[in-house]
Amino acid sequence: MGQSLADGLMKHGYGVMRGSREPEKLAGWLKGAGPRASTGTFAQAARFGDAVVLAVKGTAAESAVDLCEGALAGKLVMDTTNPIANAPPEGGVVRFFTGPNESLLERLQAKAPAAHFVKAFSCVGSGFMVDPDFGGIKPTMFICGNDATAKAQTTALLAQIGWEVEDSRVQAAQEVAPGARWAQVASGGLTPNWPAYDVPTTGPPSTGVLASGSGAHDTMSERLLFTPQSSHTYELGPRLTKRN
Numbered sequence: 001m002g003q004s005l006a007d008g009l010m011k012h013g014y015g016v017m018r019g020s021r022e023p024e025k026l027a028g029w030l031k032g033a034g035p036r037a038s039t040g041t042f043a044q045a046a047r048f049g050d051a052v053v054l055a056v057k058g059t060a061a062e063s064a065v066d067l068c069e070g071a072l073a074g075k076l077v078m079d080t081t082n083p084i085a086n087a088p089p090e091g092g093v094v095r096f097f098t099g100p101n102e103s104l105l106e107r108l109q110a111k112a113p114a115a116h117f118v119k120a121f122s123c124v125g126s127g128f129m130v131d132p133d134f135g136g137i138k139p140t141m142f143i144c145g146n147d148a149t150a151k152a153q154t155t156a157l158l159a160q161i162g163w164e165v166e167d168s169r170v171q172a173a174q175e176v177a178p179g180a181r182w183a184q185v186a187s188g189g190l191t192p193n194w195p196a197y198d199v200p201t202t203g204p205p206s207t208g209v210l211a212s213g214s215g216a217h218d219t220m221s222e223r224l225l226f227t228p229q230s231s232h233t234y235e236l237g238p239r240l241t242k243r244n
Contacts, residue, residue: 001055002056003018005053011130012130012161014036018030019042042064043068043069052076052077054081055080055081055121056081057081061104061108065111065115073114074114076118076147077116077150078121085097103119141166143158143165143166
């Protein structure tokens with residue numbers, strides 16, 4: 001995922017530094033990546049970027065934020081992670097390590113409160129992240145976060161690389177994350193080309209988010225998404241279709 005985003009953003013003219021605990025492991029990529037590419041530690045990458053993309057395994061996300069050593073303060077941080085547990089899938093469905101009414105995004109925001117986290121790229125495979133091709137249909141990317149400026153910056157970037165945007169508050173990450181699970185079931189597994197699908201929810205909103213009456217790993221029967229700003233529902237698909 002990190003490499004796909006780095007390569008795609010460089011094609012759009014951005015300079016990129018990929019961060020790693022062991023930057024030397026990225027030497028092969030760096031050799032062929034071109035003049036806009038560089039590598040460093042997590043802290044070096046966080047200091048380098050005007051904006052930061054957090055593209056690590058979900059179980060490593062909180063430690064990755066710690067390794068940035070405070071350099072995320074005041075910056076847009078696009079969080080691509082999903083809270084997928086290390087446990088094996090059950091019946092082909094991945095397991096989450098977060099509960100039904102919390103999100104990894106909220107954990108990260110609490111860990112680095114001076115950073116401006118925006119959830120993005122978490123419900124689409126790496127093969128579609130930059131310049132997605134759905135036969136002429138522009139797909140919809142869900143984003144959420146609490147900082148309006150950071151969301152506007154994210155929206156502008158996504159528009160540049162081929163997406164339209166549906167945004168919401170940070171608590172909506174509780175509903176965006178299960179979309180990754182639904183997408184991998186719908187497409188038969190977590191592959192680079194699994195498409196963008198949208199997470200189903202039902203029930204009364206709590207803090208602008210539909211509270212889940214089921215557990216973190218229960219099945220949801222409805223195939224609709226509620227967005228608190230507009231109170232609309234949307235059909236599943238690579239592009240959201242407004243139902244009401």
